[in-house]
Every structure is written in C-alpha cells, then in structure tokens.
C-alpha cells in the first residue's frame with residue numbers, strides 16, 4: 001500500500017532520506033525530518049504503522065530515572081520524555097501522570113533504594129523521594145503484605161502507544177512525507193550519490209538511509225556492510241485485567257530492577273485497564289510473540305505478591321512483545337557520513353518514551369553529516385481522535401452528539417466506541433488496513449468481550465457493507481490514501 005502519492009521506482013528524483021521501519025522510532029524520525037523540508041519515504045513491511053514492538057509494550061512514559069547516568073539512553077530518554085509530554089498534550093495523545101512507587105519487599109531491596117534515588121538525581125529526576133511503610137499502605141491499601149518502603153517517582157506516566165506513532169505518521173504525511181506499507185526491504189545497492197533500496201514492491205531511490213527496523217535492524221545494517229551488532233529478541237509477556245480492577249491501584253507499582261530487567265510491574269492503562277508484566281525471556285525467533293503457560297504462571301505469582309486482589313479479577317487479554325536487545329545495554333545510534341547512513345538500533349525498553357528525543361538527535365547528527373534541514377519552527381501537531389479513559393470521549397460529549405448524532409450511536413459497548421469514531425477512522429489520512437488497525441485507532445473490539453458482541457457490526461462497517469452513513473470529511477483534506 002502506498003500512502004499517499006508514493007511513486008517508488010517511478011520517482012524521477014531520489015528522496016533525501018528513506019526511513020526503514022514505521023514503528024514509533026521511524027515515524028518520529030520521519031515527522032521530525034519532514035517538518036524540516038527533508039523529502040522522506042517511510043517504508044514498512046507491515047500493513048500499518050506501529051505494528052511491531054511499538055504496539056505491544058507496557059505503555060509507560062518513562063522519566064528515565066533508572067537509566068545509566070551519562071548513557072545516550074539517559075540523555076535521549078530524558079529529552080524525549082519531555083518532548084512527548086508536550087506533544088501529546090497538543091496532539092490529543094492520552095497521557096496520565098499517575099506517578100510510580102518503586103517498592104522494596106525485603107531488606108536487600110530496601111538497602112538499594114538510596115542508590116536508586118541517587119541515580120535518579122544524576123539522571124535529572126530530582127523529585128524522587130522515599131515513602132515509608134505507613135504512607136505506602138495508605139496510598140495503596142490493596143498492596144500485598146510485606147512491603148517495607150518505596151521510592152516515589154512522581155513524573156512516571158502512562159501513555160497510549162497506538163495514537164503516538166499514528167500522530168507522528170499523520171504529521172509526516174501532512175508535511176509531504178510518503179509512506180510505503182506492505183513493502184519489505186530485501187536489499188540495498190549503494191552508489192556514489194544515492195542508495196537503491198530494493199523492496200518487495202520496487203526500488204526506492206534515496207540519498208540517505210535511516211535504519212529504524214527494530215528487531216531486524218541488524219539485518220538491514222548488514223545490507224549496508226555493517227556487522228557490528230546482533231539483535232537478541234527478548235520476549236515480554238503481559239496480562240490485561242478488566243476495568244473493574246482499576247480501583248485496586250493509584251500509581252504504577254514497580255519492583256526494584258535487576259541488572260537484566262526492570263522486572264514485573266502493575267500499571268494502569270490509559271484505556272482504564274490494569275496491566276501485569278512483563279516477563280523477560282530471550283527467544284531465538286524474532287516472530288515469537290505467543291504468550292506461554294510458564295510466562296503467565298510467573299506473572300500470576302508476581303501479581304499475587306504485589307496486589308493479591310488483582311489475580312481474582314477478570315482477564316481481558318494477554319499478549320507478548322519483543323524487545324530488540326543487543327549485547328550493548330545502550331542505544332546503538334550511529335550516523336556514517338561516508339555511507340550516508342544512520343543506524344538507529346538497540347532501542348530496547350524505552351523507545352516509546354524516548355522517540356522524539358531519538359528523532360531530534362538523529363536529525364541533528366544527519367545535519368552535522370551534511371543533510372540540509374530548513375531550520376524552521378515546527379508546525380503544530382495534528383489533533384488526533386482521543387481514545388483515553390480520563391478525558392471526554394464522543395459518547396459522553398452532549399454537544400458533539402447534538403452536532404452529529406453518529407457520535408451518540410455506540411457500536412462497541414464494552415469500550416463505548418461510536419459509529420462516528422469508526423467512520424472518522426476509516427476516512428482519516430492514514431486509514432486502518434484491517435480490524436486490528438481500527439482497534440488501535442478507536443478501541444473498538446478491545447473490551448472485555450473482545451468483539452464477541454460487536455465484531456460482525458464492526459466488520460460490516462469496515463467492509464462498507466453495513467448501514468454506513470453518508471461519507472464524512474477526512475480530518476486533513478490535503479492527504480488521501482491510494483490503493484495498494
């Protein structure tokens with residue numbers, strides 16, 4: 001699928017930059033460069049943006065309090081988190097500043113808290129503070145017995161991982177970037193002045209290549225002659241609990257991290273559910289996204305200790321995501337002027353939060369290496385449909401329903417998604433390619449019945465065979481989708 005106006009091999013001029021991978025990192029880079037008048041082609045093998053690791057994570061907007069001070073991750077996460085917080089507010093991306101409590105459950109972990117607070121300070125999080133046992137149980141009365149104390153990290157927040165890349169891509173398209181979906185990169189031919197990116201749907205010519213291919217970034221790197229790193233997929237399994245579990249906690253409940261993982265946490269989601277996870281298990285297969293009996297058992301044991309009431313609540317879904325880990329703990333971001341190539345890899349556990357910081361850094365490094373940026377102020381972001389639980393959604397907005405009754409016609413009753421929202425998504429500048437894409441844009445099929453009651457109606461609306469109302473205007477008329 002080409003969206004919009006992608007001409008690929010038929011282009012008479014090469015693009016300035018081809019970005020391989022339309023996850024949260026690639027879309028962030030595309031929007032940042034395109035807003036500076038850089039001609040960009042964003043390429044992804046999947047049928048939509050944000051379908052890789054980006055759609056299956058813990059959805060926390062991290063402050064970076066626990067990163068390695070002085071690392072690139074620490075710097076870009078701190079910066080990216082601040083940029084995204086501001087961007088989200090303007091773009092209508094759901095964010096809730098719940099804060100986090102990092103809880104010590106034994107004497108050894110209690111002894112580690114001052115060092116973690118010191119590290120947080122060195123990472124610029126100066127508002128982290130100790131919380132005694134009494135205050136901890138007052139704030140989180142459903143916590144399991146045995147907690148000895150905690151650190152409060154007030155800035156930790158929850159965010160919508162689906163709207164974020166959609167907002168970036170929508171903005172990139174609006175300022176002229178081209179998006180090639182269902183387009184797998186299979187090779188790269190490098191000449192003196194341009195690259196020819198060979199894909200499953202033709203050749204894309206460009207001056208620079210940005211490799212943001214996540215789990216496959218080492219494969220793309222080798223296409224450009226690199227062999228500096230190997231991706232080791234690290235699976236994280238999660239359980240999603242029903243909205244009825246939401247009152248069980250106020251903040252994100254974190255464990256004391258180990259050298260290998262941040263550990264199993266309990267967190268609210270911006271859709272009003274509760275998440276338990278993730279596990280951390282190295283797997284051989286980059287497509288191994290199935291949940292396992294062992295993983296879910298481990299999570300239930302951890303959940304029972306942290307929040308005993310949680311494990312008797314109803315489970316809505318479970319899923320797994322794969323972290324793109326490398327032997328190096330830090331991000332692997334390098335710009336090679338001679339090869340006209342930027343490698344943006346090893347964005348393991350924090351890429352959603354750091355995405356705008358990474359994009360800003362990559363753009364700066366590319367400019368240093370000779371890519372021309374316009375140097376102009378950024379345009380306002382697009383205003384995305386709001387799908388969070390904390391704000392007002394269309395079904396509860398009397399004025400909106402009065403203006404258009406389609407916003408009063410609920411199709412998905414679990415998530416209270418209206419026909420108006422579904423029709424808006426289908427007419428949007430970046431429409432969904434399937435029901436999963438529609439789910440990420442509206443929350444439809446995402447509730448406790450997982451589509452049992454509304455799937456047929458939703459599928460008919462999606463296919464255009466249902467009782468569809470008159471066509472609605474796209475939110476940004478300048479961008480249209482082309483057929484594949």
Ligand SMILES: Cc1cc2nc3c(=O)[nH]c(=O)nc-3n(C[C@H](O)[C@H](O)[C@H](O)COP(=O)(O)OP(=O)(O)OC[C@H]3O[C@@H](n4cnc5c(N)ncnc54)[C@H](O)[C@@H]3O)c2cc1C
Nearest residue numbers: 021023025045052053054057058060185214236351352353
């Ligand atoms: C369990 C888990 C929990 C996490 N929790 C958080 C969290 O709470 N907060 C946070 O900030 N981060 C979190 N992360 C990390 C975050 O999800 C990732 O860092 C981020 O999504 C990486 O984005 P990306 O764009 O680099 O990769 P991806 O989203 O994987 O995108 C890469 C894209 O490249 C495309 N691609 C690959 N090869 C090719 C090819 N040959 N041709 C064309 N396209 C190709 C893929 O289709 C894919 O869409 C978590 C990760 C996991 C797994």
